[in-house]
Amino acid sequence: MGRVLAVDPGEKRLGIAISDPYGVLATPLTVIRHESMTVDCLKIIELCAQNDVSLIVIGQALSASGEESPQVRHTHKLAQTIRSLSPLPVLFWDESESTNIAKKAAIEIGVKKKKRAGHLDEHAAAVILQSYLEAQKGRQANEA
Secondary structure, three states: OOEEEEEEEOOOEEEEEEEOOOOOOEEEEEEEEOOOHHHHHHHHHHHHHHOOEEEEEEEEOOOOOOOOOHHHHHHHHHHHHHHHHOOOOEEEEEOOOHHHHHHHHHHHOOOOHHHHOOOOHHHHHHHHHHHHHHHHHHHHHHHO
16 A cells, blocks of 8 residues: 555645555654745655655545635645646545644643644644545445
8 A cells, every 4th residue: 555645734834644554553744834835745745755655645624615715725736736746646635623633632642731732733634644544444344
């Protein structure tokens, strides 16, 4: 299968997470501070090359109304730019509540409030990726 890299896209920062080689466990990797769309995408592609990544999953907020928000347009532009610079497949995955889930997990494992006050972008990316990996595992079990 190869490793999967997830991106939690934001306007100021992009959280990055990566799977293990077997596609079972998602781990926070890093945060990319936004410079420009092209520079950000080149950094993502470089991380993919360094980590033998075979797929990029980009978190996309789904709206209940079905309207395309500025955040969705930003996410689509990010995917288009990556696709224009790399042959790696890129797909979207629902990122709903990923930041809140990451915050709750930090509380549950006892991370002190002072450390939780920062951004959890790479942890939100890990939540997105873990959700994707588990869905794929469930799909494979149904196909077997």
